Amino acid sequence: MPAISSHQAFKVLFITPEVYPLCKTGGLGDVSAALPAALRQLGVDVRLLLPGYPSVMSGIKSKRKVAVFDELSYFPPVTLWSAKLQASNVPLYIIDCPALYQRAGGPYLNPAGKNWPDNALRFGLLSKMGAILASDATSLAWQPDIAHCNDWQSGLVPAYLHFHPGKKAASLISIHNLAFQGCFPAETVTQLGLPAASFAMEGVEYYGNLSFIKAGLYYADHITTVSPTYAREIQQEPLGFGLQGLLATRSQDISGIVNGIDTMAWDPVSDPHLSKNYSDKHLVAKKVNKRVLQQAMGLEVDSDILLFAAISRFSEQKGYDLILQAASQLVQIPAQLVVLGSGDALLEASLAKLAEAYPGKIAVYIGFDEALSHLIEAGADSFLMPSRFEPCGLNQMYSQRYGTPPLVHATGGLIDTVVDCTPATLADGSASGFQFHDMTAEDFLAGIQRVVAAYRNQSIWRRLQRNGMRKNFSWQASATAYREIYQLLLTTSG
Ligand code: ADP
Ligand code: GLC
Numbered sequence: 001m002p003a004i005s006s007h008q009a010f011k012v013l014f015i016t017p018e019v020y021p022l023c024k025t026g027g028l029g030d031v032s033a034a035l036p037a038a039l040r041q042l043g044v045d046v047r048l049l050l051p052g053y054p055s056v057m058s059g060i061k062s063k064r065k066v067a068v069f070d071e072l073s074y075f076p077p078v079t080l081w082s083a084k085l086q087a088s089n090v091p092l093y094i095i096d097c098p099a100l101y102q103r104a105g106g107p108y109l110n111p112a113g114k115n116w117p118d119n120a121l122r123f124g125l126l127s128k129m130g131a132i133l134a135s136d137a138t139s140l141a142w143q144p145d146i147a148h149c150n151d152w153q154s155g156l157v158p159a160y161l162h163f164h165p166g167k168k169a170a171s172l173i174s175i176h177n178l179a180f181q182g183c184f185p186a187e188t189v190t191q192l193g194l195p196a197a198s199f200a201m202e203g204v205e206y207y208g209n210l211s212f213i214k215a216g217l218y219y220a221d222h223i224t225t226v227s228p229t230y231a232r233e234i235q236q237e238p239l240g241f242g243l244q245g246l247l248a249t250r251s252q253d254i255s256g257i258v259n260g261i262d263t264m265a266w267d268p269v270s271d272p273h274l275s276k277n278y279s280d281k282h283l284v285a286k287k288v289n290k291r292v293l294q295q296a297m298g299l300e301v302d303s304d305i306l307l308f309a310a311i312s313r314f315s316e317q318k319g320y321d322l323i324l325q326a327a328s329q330l331v332q333i334p335a336q337l338v339v340l341g342s343g344d345a346l347l348e349a350s351l352a353k354l355a356e357a358y359p360g361k362i363a364v365y366i367g368f369d370e371a372l373s374h375l376i377e378a379g380a381d382s383f384l385m386p387s388r389f390e391p392c393g394l395n396q397m398y399s400q401r402y403g404t405p406p407l408v409h410a411t412g413g414l415i416d417t418v419v420d421c422t423p424a425t426l427a428d429g430s431a432s433g434f435q436f437h438d439m440t441a442e443d444f445l446a447g448i449q450r451v452v453a454a455y456r457n458q459s460i461w462r463r464l465q466r467n468g469m470r471k472n473f474s475w476q477a478s479a480t481a482y483r484e485i486y487q488l489l490l491t492t493s494g
Helices: 027-041 054-059 119-133 157-163 212-219 228-233 244-249 283-297 320-332 345-357 370-379 395-401 412-417 423-427 441-455 458-469 476-493
Strands: 011-015 045-051 064-069 078-084 091-096 146-150 170-175 183-185 209-211 222-225 254-256 306-314 335-343 362-366 382-385 406-409 434-436
Touching: 011 027, 011 119, 027 045, 027 146, 027 476, 045 119, 054 091, 078 119, 091 119, 119 146, 119 157, 119 212, 146 157, 146 476, 157 170, 157 212, 170 212, 170 476, 209 212, 212 244, 222 228, 222 476, 228 254, 228 412, 283 306, 283 335, 283 370, 283 458, 306 320, 306 345, 306 370, 306 395, 306 441, 320 335, 320 345, 320 441, 335 345, 335 370, 345 362, 370 395, 382 395, 395 406, 395 412, 395 458, 406 441, 423 458, 434 441, 441 458
Parallel strands: 011 045, 011 146, 045 091, 146 170, 170 222, 222 254, 306 335, 306 382, 335 362, 382 406, 406 434
Antiparallel strands: 064 078, 078 091, 183 209
8 A cells, every 4th residue: 555645745756777967878868857857846756766877976966875775685785875966956866786886888788788697686676676665665764655667677666566565655667668678587586586476477477588567567556658659559569569468458557648858958049059049030040050060070061951860879769771771862862961879780880881972961970979969959950760669759859849840750759749741730830840651761752852842942941940949848748647647546546
């Protein structure tokens, strides 16, 4: 039974493997910073729990030791620190466990780009600490009503809570990307201190393995995904990635809430990473950023040529195969392309080769560069997002806000956040980008031709830019929807 606090003053432990700016590999880092900040504005007492990677330990300004757990069965000793996120003052609990987190490399991958071999233990610990702090096993005075988990890395929290005999919080798991599931060999179940009985179809077992995400989806009191369309897509093949059956049986407990963006950090009017700030009323200044971007990336400086951009992790999900196939025709339009990203080694090599083949016309920067990503959003004319699937996606929202209409594959959150340009949507003032439907180079190129035609018509292009820039992508409505789910959980499980 959850320990219910006074009306509306919900206490929520938000358990996440990454948070911007301390550690970010993708959108989950952004969401983990912005959603809790928006919830606090609504009066929710939300606090984050995350692993103490080196960038986290060195990135926090001041910290206070709140507890030591030196006799955790199954896990090395932990010191728990409290600190705050600098930009928003959101409180953090940091799991300092040098044996598992203090090492060079990324949060999930080692320096050679392979999964850390002890990821089950690393994220088993994140989940275990989440369950301790969200139950009467905690030694802290602060006890949450809700454990809000995110993705597979905290998927065991609801399982640990389920098997905890004492008082405990209600649990909610948000799926940001079902393609990542956290599957480990069967023996991991007992190594992480889960009861052997949980290793069943009605439990954490998934095709003979322990699945962290299945544990979360099976035991959590409620499930959210990051857009309404993705909530429907994951209940069927192929985007259920094997879990569509379980998800369909939990259909009543699934809500799709579209992500917002941090409208302070992503504001062309005040963004410190731009060469010149601009607004929907003063769009000519956007061109200055285009010139600076072309110069910085070694592209031919030309204010009229249509400059496309893409920024993301390089993975099969993001559809770079279509960009690679379309590149030669894109250059002939004529148009330019700038790409920023890193990840899959083969894609890195193919994209680097592409840039070599079209000097001055296609530029590729391999790496992670927050400042450059802002300049690209401002300097490009149109943003490409041919994602094979996209639970929500953030860049298509950044680009609309920056007057850079996106061309997106009609999937997941891209459907929910980009209004396709048609005579009807232009007339009603909602058109803000372009969608293409078939995941083929042909359909993608047809989409590109639609962008080109619109770009050549000054008046249509300006309308598209302004419609996008005036849209409200703030977190307020979505944070309110999360608060309603917290309320529902407390009433139904209280
Ligand atoms: P995902 O979480 O699937 O990677 P999202 O669109 O939700 O996709 O979020 C990706 C976030 O990561 C965006 O804020 C994007 O700008 C950022 N990002 C991805 N790759 C890079 C990169 N190489 N440099 C800077 N920012 C990046
Ligand atoms: C994931 C998804 C992305 C989403 C992000 C934040 O990584 O791939 O679509 O925007 O999480 O929710």
